[in-house]
Amino acid sequence: MTHHPANADRAAPRPFGRLLTAMVTPFTPDGSLDLDGAARLAAYLVDEQGNDALVVNGTTGESPTTTDGEKEHLVRTVVETVGDRAQVVAGVGTNDTRHTIELAGAAEKAGAHGLLVVTPYYSKPPQAGLIQHFTAVADATGLPVMLYDIPHRSGVPIATETLVRLAEHDRIVAVKDAKGDLIATSSVTSRTDLAYYSGEDALTLPALAIGGVGLVGTSTHLTGALTKQLIEAYDRGATAEALALHRRLLPLFTGIFRTQGTILVKAALTALGLPAGPVRPPLVDATADEIAQLRSDCAAAGLELP
Template sequence: MKKPIFTGSGVAIITPFNETGIDFDKLGKLIEWHIAEGTDAIIICGTTGESPTLPIEEHKEAIRYTVEKVAGRIPVIAGTGSNDTHHSIETSRYAEAVGVDALLSVVPYYNKTSQRGLYEHFSAISHAVKLPIILYNVPGRTVLDMSPETTAKLAQIENIVAIKECNFSHVGELMNLCPEDFSIYSGEDGLVLPYLAFGAKGVISVMANIIPKETHELCQAFFDGDIDKARALQLKTLPLVKALFCEPSPVPVKKAMNLMNMNVGKCRLPLIDMEPQNEAFLVETLKSYGLIK
């Protein structure tokens, strides 16, 4: 029986930028903060980390730095997926060489392959490395929904061990179709508790960038059998989740972090600053949550 890569809250950590590139000093401080606050895993260079705008050398350096900074205290999962199978393999091999604990590999975007093409893509990556792989199904961004049947077929491959699933309607089917030790992680911050109730092992979270302790505690309360506490924590997050996704992520979460004096810089183009009305909504939500004054 395979053990989950992690249980609880994995933060899809933002990438802090300054005028010259990645602000590694700030990234290091964020990593230390997450570990102190109880975050259960760091996911570096995912969608929330603006991976599409990271040149390959910058992408690799972010992965290497994170592994060295975390130093084995919690799992490090590297986002190495792309819509180019060869590129995904190259980045995955690098991540394996520098010591990450697992890979996060997204459904190829834009190319819009078939379900068989998805199987061949992920199969090729899995055979190029020995690391455990978490698949990532996010049809809202890729415009391609990996079916539960395709996921279940991929789950038969030894080192494909989990999925970050953003289509909640798939979760029950995945639980029925996939091996018992295949892990499911919520890709939706507003639905963590329902995912856990279906048997998910945790969440790969955007909101954990600003409320890491509470996101961890939501999961832990469920695992401890305190459903009332887990429900209360999930319900409390819903207005925050609404604000964090009122514009394309990670624009609002980076803005929130800057409002909280974390100074993580702006998003890279083509992502732009928030519209004034949405920023005002975010500010009021952060105030009501007690995150800013």
């Protein structure tokens, strides 16, 4: 077991709560950043969907297409709106360690409560490079860090032994786990104090069963309240209730990813009259057929989409 110095972040078994949503970034019809919309959407996600924290500037937030300045404005706006009742975790990961550190510092100054740092993508660094990268970012601010392990996007998994090494860092406290390898996840949760958050909506319940603590979700723009019920049911030992909720929500847990998740979330939010706006290229907005399928997936999960 990897042990850590006692501090406030480590004292909490769930450093960012149970339920987080990787928030989309609302844009105006002409594609500009919609900060008023971001504030309204953040309040909806916290006050109506039950999120304990929000991730801004993640992949779902179209971070590859937003400028550094837009990212900072977005963090500041969301912190000012919901920071008194939810944590705000800023996505700062890039495939350039120096740029990632700059974004981390800007997020800290903007009031973020934590950082989400994805595996450097495209470059395919070796594990020694991942240790160096994540350690340098964690050293750069006073904020707790959630590592984002998503090899199908980054091209490189964070190996089990690498995660065990990184868990020794006082500020590396959590993992968003989108590797889909429950055996590897189980090994890390048994050997470290890292708080594991499922990065795949449909694997929330299996992840809880092997030591996970919650979810960083995408469909939770729509399913947040029910997903929170699922997690809380499991926590209190009501596993049959948790399983029933898992089965109910599965059509939307998976259906939101029939195309790129941001596209369908924005289509759903627009249908609900909530701030979203268009996506930025190279993404394209949902087609009529995709929206019709989304309505069917919502209905299968017992949720109505106008």
